[in-house]
Amino acid sequence: xxxxxxxxxxxxxxxxxxxxxxxxxxxxxxxxxxxxxxxxxxxxxxxxxxxxxxx
Amino acid sequence: xxxxxxxxxxxxxxxxxxxxxxxxxxxxxxxxxxxxxxxxxxxxxxxxxxxxxxxxxxxxxxxxxxxxxxxxxxxxxxxxxxxxxxxxxxxxxxxxxxxxxxxxxxxxxxxxxxxxxxxxxxxxxxxxxxxxxxxxxxxxxxxxxxxxxxxxxxxxxxxxxxxxxxxxxxxxxxxxxxxxxxxxxxxxxxx
Numbered sequence: 001x002x003x004x005x006x007x008x009x010x011x012x013x014x015x016x017x018x019x020x021x022x023x024x025x026x027x028x029x030x031x032x033x034x035x036x037x038x039x040x041x042x043x044x045x046x047x048x049x050x051x052x053x054x055x
Numbered sequence: 056x057x058x059x060x061x062x063x064x065x066x067x068x069x070x071x072x073x074x075x076x077x078x079x080x081x082x083x084x085x086x087x088x089x090x091x092x093x094x095x096x097x098x099x100x101x102x103x104x105x106x107x108x109x110x111x112x113x114x115x116x117x118x119x120x121x122x123x124x125x126x127x128x129x130x131x132x133x134x135x136x137x138x139x140x141x142x143x144x145x146x147x148x149x150x151x152x153x154x155x156x157x158x159x160x161x162x163x164x165x166x167x168x169x170x171x172x173x174x175x176x177x178x179x180x181x182x183x184x185x186x187x188x189x190x191x192x193x194x195x196x197x198x199x200x201x202x203x204x205x206x207x208x209x210x211x212x213x214x215x216x217x218x219x220x221x222x223x224x225x226x227x228x229x230x231x232x233x234x235x236x237x238x239x240x241x242x243x244x245x246x
Contacts, residue, residue: 021100028102029078029095031062032148033168035209036083036090036139 057185057228058168066094066108067120073097074126075104079148080168082181083139084207089170089179090139092121093132107135110179116172149214154186154201158218162201163189165214169200171232181207182235184214192224200225202235204242217242 058080066075079093091109095101106129114122154162163186171182183202188194201216202223208215223238225231 025100025102029063029076031058031078031080031093031095032150033058034079034081034093034136034139035147035149035207036081037136 056170056172058170061092061116061121061170065097065120066092066123068123068125069114070125072126074123075106075108075129077108077121078103080170081107081135081139082170084209087181087203087205087207088139089181091135093135094129104129105132106130107132109135109138110177115174116179147209149184149209152209152214153212154184154216155213156216156218156221160191160218160221161189162191162216162221163187163199166198169228169231171235183231184216192221198226200228200231200234202231202238205239 061080062077064077065073066077067073074097075094076097077092078095080089081091081093082089089110091107091112093107094104096104108121108123108129112123112128112130114124116122149165149168152165154165156162165184166187167185168181169183169185170179172179181203183200185198185200188197188199192199201220202225203220204217219241220238223234225234
């Protein structure tokens with residue numbers, strides 16, 4: 001394959017990965033309405049934002 | 056006001072800095088009071104933030120932005136959750152949960168939550184759920200507002216409401232506050 005063919009493949013992969021990352025971050029920013037956890041217990045589903053956050 | 060109008064609203068300091076956006080609304084089951092917000096960063100590449108904003112730190116909840124004094128108002132995520140921790144809470148998201156009456160009737164699925172902001176008392180209370188009605192309400196698939204008692208019960212699967220709430224169901228926010236007041240007055244009268 002010519003060098004420009006490889007360039008198109010690499011740029012295409014980068015664009016796809018960037019799109020996936022932006023989509024994932026948009027999903028993680030999506031909000032919800034959380035009922036406070038019961039007293040004396042901790043919540044599950046810990047992610048970067050901490051426990052109790054929606055995905 | 057619906058909580059969907061609050062999520063994604065920018066958090067702006069009094070210096071004019073756009074520092075975050077609202078992600079989740081956190082409320083206590085016991086008393087239905089909003090304790091604060093979890094936050095997400097601004098911009099395409101941002102994800103959820105590790106800090107959260109307690110309701111006490113909110114300067115004002117404006118139509119287009121949540122105003123705060125400065126970024127120093129942010130606090131650890133867990134402390135905001137702990138402040139809203141009460142008996143009867145689940146720690147989960149109520150959107151998508153089923154609403155069940157104490158008589159065992161499934162009224163529908165929660166699609167939004169209605170809050171009432173009192174600027175004088177600087178409080179924000181959960182007063183109702185917007186549900187997609189089930190067959191039990193004879194208007195299956197339509198969106199209805201259902202008033203809530205002052206004390207809520209919520210597990211990860213079901214949100215419990217008194218059966219009499221069916222008699223106070225509304226279709227739009229205009230007049231819903233009066234329905235909630237009448238519903239709560241009836242509960243107190245019957246208690």
